[in-house]
Amino acid sequence: MNNLHIVDHPLIKHKLSIMRNKDTGPKEFRELLNEITLLLTYEASRNLPTIEVEVETPLTITKGEMVEDKKITIVPILRAGLGMLDGVLSLVPNASVGFLGVFRDPDTLMPIEYYVKFPPLTEDHQIIIVDPMLATGRSMSHAIKQVKKHGGKHIILMCLIAAPEGVSVVIQDHPDVEIYTAALDEKLNDKAYIIPGLGDAGDRLYRTK
Numbered sequence: 001m002n003n004l005h006i007v008d009h010p011l012i013k014h015k016l017s018i019m020r021n022k023d024t025g026p027k028e029f030r031e032l033l034n035e036i037t038l039l040l041t042y043e044a045s046r047n048l049p050t051i052e053v054e055v056e057t058p059l060t061i062t063k064g065e066m067v068e069d070k071k072i073t074i075v076p077i078l079r080a081g082l083g084m085l086d087g088v089l090s091l092v093p094n095a096s097v098g099f100l101g102v103f104r105d106p107d108t109l110m111p112i113e114y115y116v117k118f119p120p121l122t123e124d125h126q127i128i129i130v131d132p133m134l135a136t137g138r139s140m141s142h143a144i145k146q147v148k149k150h151g152g153k154h155i156i157l158m159c160l161i162a163a164p165e166g167v168s169v170v171i172q173d174h175p176d177v178e179i180y181t182a183a184l185d186e187k188l189n190d191k192a193y194i195i196p197g198l199g200d201a202g203d204r205l206y207r208t209k
Ligand SMILES: O=P(O)(O)OC[C@H]1O[C@H](OP(=O)(O)OP(=O)(O)O)[C@H](O)[C@@H]1O
Pocket: 077, 078, 079, 080, 081, 102, 103, 104, 105, 109, 111, 131, 132, 133, 134, 135, 136, 137, 138, 139, 140, 166, 192, 200, 201, 202, 203
């Protein structure tokens, strides 16, 4: 699974352990998701292309490198992906944002799309899709398909917790996509929740249960 990058830094493990705790409330949960997203973004952006620029320092003129962040598009999968958006934007503040509303039907487990608003996407854009949970992988696979349909080509995805089942689905459906996750958990339960996981990320972010 060459496309799978598990970013298992001690600080990420520490923060994720607090997030998994059922007694952690929404304020701390949101703050920790934001902090882990910063660390994931640092790793996931390692291979972003840079352009050479000329910089005038107080002493001389030199060459520098800059990321073309105007060519980066972040796509949070609503709702839970919104919890990762600000973290990415704080490191790539000029990125554009495309929104995709998808929820998982609890009975069929199929993704149900309810909102799509993408900026123009071209082949030279780097797309970063964010959603904390990769369970069966169907929501993410659907999101990647939508991004490609709208013209996106270079796609990475960032999540907090992935299940092996979801990773396999994404790699099979989209072998060109790189996956960055803070943790690879054990399995799915009979309702397709990630075990050990952290429960429903959207509900924990927005106290909806
Ligand atoms: O890999 P899958 O099996 O498709 O499941 C993962 C999806 O489920 C969750 O969203 P949910 O359907 O709970 O919607 P929400 O973000 O509005 O809570 C999660 O945020 C992912 O989008």
